[in-house]
Amino acid sequence: MKNHISPAIRLTLILLVILSVVYPIVVAGIATLAAGGGKGETVTVNGKVVGYALIGQKFTEDRYFNSRPSAVDYNATGSAGSNKGPSNPDYLKTVQARIDTFLVHNPGVNKADIPAELVTASGSGLDPDLSPAAAKIQVARIAKNRNISVERLNQLVDEQTQGPLLGLLGPSTVNVLKLNVALDQLK
Template sequence: MKTNLIPAIRLTVVMLILTSVIYPLVVAGIAKLAPGGGKGVTVEAKGRVVGYALIGQKFTDDRYFNSRPSAVEYNAAGSAGSNKGPSNPDYLKMVQARIDTFLVHNPTVKKADIPAELVTASGSGLDPDLSPAAAKIQIARIAKVRSLPTERLTQLVDANTNGPLLGLFGPSTVNVLKLNVALDQLR
């Protein structure tokens, strides 16, 4: 028994040090090399932090580009989807209500032209990005409310569009928070 117990205790102590001390220090060190130094990428406007670039925020005012709906009401403490399937009657009512609301605020848009991401929540409930099409479909509303030319808003969306990773992986996206900060800076 003694021949098995001592090596087991040694192995336990070594693994405890490896997994509880060394590994977390290595991960924290690597995180310091990431954008934002491991504390997240913040977005600033007028010298103050207005949010985090990688966490979705709620924008519903007609003066701004609307965000993707959130299943967790944009609470970053609990990322989650609704877990309701496309045949769930409650889910279908919720999506229809979002479509109706979108059409009221964007009367020039046809129901068939609404990108799905504007009426369905993402899997995390915190998606900070929209497709360029989802941003551009909102331009007419914002142009009217802000008395801005649509061409200028189209240029703004294009300037804030990020292409696929390495030009190959994933879709083009527009960060809604960064786009709305840039929108407020237009004069």
């Protein structure tokens, strides 16, 4: 029995040091090489931080591209989905209210053309990205409110679109915060 307990205790202590000390230090070291030095990628305008690129933010003014709805009102400390299924009556009322609101602010858009992501919250409630189609469906509203041509706004969306990772993995996306910052910088 002594032959088994001693190696087990040593192995436990070695793994405790590796997994509790060495591994976190290595991960923290690698994180410092990432954008933002491991503290998140901030978006700055004129030297002032206006938000984090990886956390969704609420944009409700008609002069801006709207973000994806959030089940947690964009509160990063309470990241979560709604936990309501697609047949839940409360959920269906919420989605219908979002559709109605979107249609009021975007006249000329057909209900069937609204991308689902503009009326449904993401699993985390903090998704910072939209598909290019979800951004482009809002262009007419923004063009009217800012007196900018639809062609120029479509070009802006194309400029802000990030392709799939390595050209293969995932969909093309548009970061709403970065898009709205670029929109404000248009002359």
